[in-house]
Amino acid sequence: MLTERKMKSKELAEIIGITTANMSILKSGKAKAIRFSTLEAICKALDCQPSDILEYVEG
């Protein structure tokens, strides 16, 4: 989604107001949960739906 929008993860982190460290946790999939406010901010910044960035993987 980031490459589609030609955006760097650092820029996205700045827009949604989270640290780059948290951004990398989010990207690596280590995050245990995501706040609705963060999800909303990401969707707003990338102009997409939650389903575009979330994916269910059977583990």
Next chain:
Amino acid sequence: MKDNTNILTIITWVILLSLASILLNDIRQFDFNQFKEFQNWAESADKNESWFTSKNAIKWSYYVISVALFFFRGYLIYGFSYFLSILKEIEKGNYFSNNNIRSFKKIGNIFIWYTINVFVLRFLLASTRKSTFNFFNELKAEFTFLIPAGLALYILAEIFKQAKKTKEENDLTI
């Protein structure tokens, strides 16, 4: 919090040093002359005679128990020193660290073991002296409060374990 930690560290050091000096003073004042007769016997004993007589056994056990009681007091002071490592972690800002959980468990262990061992040793000491051992009086003694304190520290360790999990989860919630 840092100021409070500093004050607590100073208080802990004062307690530790006073406990250690009291212990050292007690060891110094301990009347070793009471073993003189026994020591003389050890020097002048007839080697052909059996050393294991009930009288010797009682004296030996009295000697060993007295040493063990001193040892356990040292062990209790060692337990108190773990409070310093907890305070150090808190000063670093690691409130819910594995080190703190371990330290709480260790202090709890030491408190409970100290009380149980001192209780048993006092019972044995009373029996070697042929004095009476009043179970309930011993239970009322000041040192038994360490059992509830030890249990409380165990509970605290469990709470900290849970808190650590919650903190980790919170840290990984973006």
